[in-house]
Amino acid sequence: MEFLIITSIKLALILFVFMTTLAYLQWVERKVIAHVQVRMGPSRVGPHGLLQPLADVIKLITKEGVLPPHVNTFYYLAAPFLSVFFALISISIIPFGTGVEIPAFHMGGATYGPYKTMFELADANMGILLVLAISSMGVYGIALAGWSSNNKYALMGGLRSSAQMISYELPMSLAIAAPLLSIGSLNLRQISDAQAGYSLGVIPHWAIFAFPAPQFFSFIIFMIAAFAETNRIPFDLPEAENELVAGFHVEYSSMTFASFFMAEYANMVTVCSIATLLFLGGWQPLWPAAYGSNFVAPLIFAGAGAICMLHGMNPARPFDRITLPVFGVIFFGLAGLMAFPPTVPILMPMFWFLGKVGFLLFVFIWIRATLPRFRYDQLMGFAWKFLFPVALANLLITGFLVALVS
Amino acid sequence: MDLFFFLLFAFIAVACAVSVVLQKHPISCALSLVGTMASLAVLYLLLGAEFIAMVQVIVYAGAIMVLFVFVIMLLNAGEESSKGRSWIAKIAGLPALAALLGILGYAMLTFYPMVGPKASLVHFGDFTGGGAKEIGTALFTEYLLPFEVTSILILIAILGAIVLARKEID
Amino acid sequence: MDPQVLMQTLGKGVPTSWYLALSAVLFTIGVAGFILRRNIITVFMCIELMLNAVNLSFIAFAHEHRQVSGHLFTFFVMVVAAAEAAVGLAIILTVFKNRSTLNIDEIDSLKN
Numbered sequence: 302m303e304f305l306i307i308t309s310i311k312l313a314l315i316l317f318v319f320m321t322t323l324a325y326l327q328w329v330e331r332k333v334i335a336h337v338q339v340r341m342g343p344s345r346v347g348p349h350g351l352l353q354p355l356a357d358v359i360k361l362i363t364k365e366g367v368l369p370p371h372v373n374t375f376y377y378l379a380a381p382f383l384s385v386f387f388a389l390i391s392i393s394i395i396p397f398g399t400g401v402e403i404p405a406f407h408m409g410g411a412t413y414g415p416y417k418t419m420f421e422l423a424d425a426n427m428g429i430l431l432v433l434a435i436s437s438m439g440v441y442g443i444a445l446a447g448w449s450s451n452n453k454y455a456l457m458g459g460l461r462s463s464a465q466m467i468s469y470e471l472p473m474s475l476a477i478a479a480p481l482l483s484i485g486s487l488n489l490r491q492i493s494d495a496q497a498g499y500s501l502g503v504i505p506h507w508a509i510f511a512f513p514a515p516q517f518f519s520f521i522i523f524m525i526a527a528f529a530e531t532n533r534i535p536f537d538l539p540e541a542e543n544e545l546v547a548g549f550h551v552e553y554s555s556m557t558f559a560s561f562f563m564a565e566y567a568n569m570v571t572v573c574s575i576a577t578l579l580f581l582g583g584w585q586p587l588w589p590a591a592y593g594s595n596f597v598a599p600l601i602f603a604g605a606g607a608i609c610m611l612h613g614m615n616p617a618r619p620f621d622r623i624t625l626p627v628f629g630v631i632f633f634g635l636a637g638l639m640a641f642p643p644t645v646p647i648l649m650p651m652f653w654f655l656g657k658v659g660f661l662l663f664v665f666i667w668i669r670a671t672l673p674r675f676r677y678d679q680l681m682g683f684a685w686k687f688l689f690p691v692a693l694a695n696l697l698i699t700g701f702l703v704a705l706v707s
Numbered sequence: 708m709d710l711f712f713f714l715l716f717a718f719i720a721v722a723c724a725v726s727v728v729l730q731k732h733p734i735s736c737a738l739s740l741v742g743t744m745a746s747l748a749v750l751y752l753l754l755g756a757e758f759i760a761m762v763q764v765i766v767y768a769g770a771i772m773v774l775f776v777f778v779i780m781l782l783n784a785g786e787e788s789s790k791g792r793s794w795i796a797k798i799a800g801l802p803a804l805a806a807l808l809g810i811l812g813y814a815m816l817t818f819y820p821m822v823g824p825k826a827s828l829v830h831f832g833d834f835t836g837g838g839a840k841e842i843g844t845a846l847f848t849e850y851l852l853p854f855e856v857t858s859i860l861i862l863i864a865i866l867g868a869i870v871l872a873r874k875e876i877d
Numbered sequence: 878m879d880p881q882v883l884m885q886t887l888g889k890g891v892p893t894s895w896y897l898a899l900s901a902v903l904f905t906i907g908v909a910g911f912i913l914r915r916n917i918i919t920v921f922m923c924i925e926l927m928l929n930a931v932n933l934s935f936i937a938f939a940h941e942h943r944q945v946s947g948h949l950f951t952f953f954v955m956v957v958a959a960a961e962a963a964v965g966l967a968i969i970l971t972v973f974k975n976r977s978t979l980n981i982d983e984i985d986s987l988k989n
Contacts, residue, residue: 376734426838430761437769441741444773448734448780456780463777467770487839713891717899724903724926727919728910736919740926743903747929754896754940759948763932766955771925771962778966779918782973800912808905815897815934819941827941828890834940841945842952850949857956864960871967 307418315422319392323566324354330666337670348624364555369450372552376449381553381560384442388567391435393422395574396490398584398651419490420651428489429477432575433470436530439568440466443532443539443549446561450552458548461677462539465529468684469536473526475692479519479699480508480579489575493583502589507582514702518695520580522688524664527572529684531565533665535672538680573661574654581657584650598652599640606632709831712753716746731786733779737772744768755834758842896937903930917972917979921965928958 328343328350335342343350368374398420405415425431440463447459481487484495498506508516529536540548550561577583586594606629613625639648675683723742730736744767751760819827846854886892907930910923932951939947969979976984 427757427761430758430765430839434761434764434769437765437773438741438745440769440773441738441776444776444780445734445738448776460777460780463773463780467773467777470770709891710887713895717895720899721902721906724906727922727926728906728913733916733918733922736922740922743926744929747933750896750899750933751936753891754936756936756939756948756951759932759936759951762952762955766959767925767929771959774962774966775918775922778969782970782979784916784918784979800909804905804909804912807908808901811901811905812898815901816894818897819892819894827893828886829893829896829937829940830890833890834943836943836945837939837948842948845945845949846952849946853949853953857953861956861960864963868963868967871964871971 303416307416308422311418311422315392319389319567319570322570323563324358326566326569326662327357327562328354329662330669333663333666334670337667348618348620358559361555361559366555366557369552371451373449373451376445377552378557380442380446380449381557381564382442383445384439384564385560385567387435387439387442388564388571391432391571392567392574394425394428394431394489395571395578396421396424396493396583397574397654398647401647421490424488424490427487429481429487429492429575429579432489432571433474433477436568436571437466437470439564442561442564446553447539447549450549452552454545454547455549455551458539458541458545458551462532462549465532465536465538465680465684468681469526469529469688472522472684472688472692473530475689475696476519476523476526477575477579479514479692479696480511480516482696482699482703483511483513484508489578489583493578493585496582497585499589503592505582505585505587507585508580513706514699516580516699518691519699520576522692522695523576523580524661525688527576528665528668529680531568531572531665533565533569534669535675536680537674538677541674569662569665570658573658573665576661577654577657581661584654586649586653590649595645595649596640598649599636602632602636602639606630606636709753709829712831713750713829716749716753719743720746720750733784734776737775737779740775741768741772744772753831754829754837755832756837758837758839893937893941897934900930900934900937903927903933915980915982917969917981917984920981921962921969925958925962928954 331353332342332350343353346352346356368377396419400417400419403416405412407413443462443466444459447455447457447462450456481492484492486492486495496506496508496511500506500512504510506512509520528534532539538548539545540550542548545551550558553561586597588594609625609629609632613621613629616622616625638644639652720743723739723746726739727736727743730739744763748760748763748768751757751763904927907923907927910926911920914920914923932954935947935951935954937947939945972984973979978984
């Protein structure tokens with residue numbers, strides 16, 4: 302019973318936070334790309350366009366969902382559902398912090414607790430394989446959408462997507478296998494815990510810096526394959542606007558269209574979390590707490606609060622006089638919470654984990670703003686003639702080094 | 708709890724398998740087969756085969772069946788016609804199948820006792836030897852030769868597929 | 878057998894033979910599809926269904942004997958199935974390119 306209640310609370314929290322993140326990732330993406338291209342980005346709805354995601358969601362929900370007459374209705378409606386289902390379900394395995402323990406307390410004459418829970422929905426033994434399995438099922442959503450739309454552009458998108466996903470799954474799995482050789486566990490929590498500690502006092506034991514075989518190349522291969530698996534630029538061939546109109550989702554509108562978008566962003570968050578857990582040490586800080594890594598988060602938030610306050614005093618727009626001080630107060634509050642000793646062991650791992658995931662998400666957006674799209678033959682040739690042999694060689698060398706040391 | 712999950716996923720597996728045989732369109736058949744494979748993966752989990760369950764989803768549902776769907780979409784295969792079945796199949800098909808099922812079912816159900824002190828039962832958590840470590844140890848010690856042979860088999864399969872799929876065959 | 882005893886046993890777990898019976902049912906359905914269907918891709922899928930049914934009984938035997946060997950047989954069956962799918966689908970593509978049909982009754986140039 303206790304387990305059910307705690308899990309329901311966690312489920313509700315994670316769902317709420319995750320959905321909000323997905324909506325705001327869209328805002329972040331538009332803002333970052335706008336600033337890369339020296340534009341303003343969304344700025345009309347709310348201060349700095351912060352309410353833009355809300356407006357988008359309302360627009361997408363209230364739009365008419367058009368059901369084209371020539372589609373295969375059942376699969377046409379099932380495809381976005383499948384996409385979103387497989388994209389959202391993999392987040393339940395990702396641990397995003399160490400855990401929380403609430404000591405026993407009295408309330409109304411009864412004693413509750415002690416409660417102890419980990420920051421993930423399911424602690425799967427085969428976590429990393431489970432994520433791979435679920436992400437490999439995600440292709441059905443796109444392939445079915447392409448096929449059931451009964452449209453040649455959509456069909457091309459679906460075909461491209463299934464070929465691309467199968468091809469890039471191989472280098473991705475090989476890149477995942479390399480760090481697992483030295484870590485020796487498939488459980489995501491154990492993988493992250495195995496990367497704790499520092500050599501020479503400062504260099505963290507993250508897989509990309511690990512002693513016998515630094516997994517830097519695996520990390521690069523994984524990230525390249527992740528771009529292909531999530532259909533992001535430079536590998537967004539399935540939805541290439543200027544070749545295939547919009548690829549597999551050309552016949553979709555309103556909520557069904559939005560679910561493909563949501564699935565793409567959810568997949569992005571998942572692969573970034575996996576990259577963080579496998580290669581960047583999960584929630585292990587960049588340098589030891591003895592050298593003050595615990596003060597980074599309060600300092601960042603306090604700095605953000607101070608900047609908000611400063612700009613609030615010299616407002617550029619009329620509303621800034623109110624909104625910026627509010628944000629400033631929120632940031633100062635967060636900084637205080639992060640420096641408050643009882644919450645530090647709970648919040649610091651979360652801060653580092655989310656910080657690394659956020660950085661990788663930024664890299665995704667950054668690359669979208671930088672690189673052009675591949676040609677299709679280049680995409681396939683790159684996977685089979687370059688990425689796959691390199692991943693294989695990397696696995697071989699890692700195996701040799703690990704065997705030599707142990 | 709074991710019984711509930713077994714019955715649920717056994718039902719899904721059988722329903723999807725029947726759908727593979729009865730559906731007219733190849734895409735529907737392929738997706739039903741994916742359903743069967745996924746529910747079989749859950750049954751593998753109940754039997755303590757964690758690693759094989761994951762491999763089942765990754766390899767079967769995630770790679771082989773995607774290949775099937777890809778080929779069906781590529782060939783734009785339509786619904787199949789049901790004409791031209793031989794009369795022997797029409798008359799003797801179902802009884803023969805029933806007989807096969809009867810023989811197989813009888814053999815399977817009497818192979819292990821269902822009740823009594825010697826009853827062989829599947830209870831989740833009884834057998835935990837299906838992890839990656841155990842599989843890997845057995846694969847690279849006891850079953851090393853078959854493992855190497857399968858790698859040659861895959862190499863030959865790749866060569867065969869490339870030769871067959873080339874543009875012109877001389 | 879006595880239903881009460883059976884219910885008591887079922888409370889403790891599912892009989893291994895039920896898993897084997899499920900495997901038999903799936904295998905029979907696979908055979909039925911193999912015989913009844915006319916589309917070459919669907920026939921191929923029914924073969925995969927039969928392989929899956931056999932895999933289930935391997936895993937059930939592995940659980941019964943508390944040995945990992947059954948898992949390895951399943952593993953090898955999967956590898957063979959993957960190789961088979963690669964070659965088989967390539968053959969299907971070639972056949973379709975030359976004959977532009979997927980109906981196995983119409984691919985009969987060796988007949989008579």
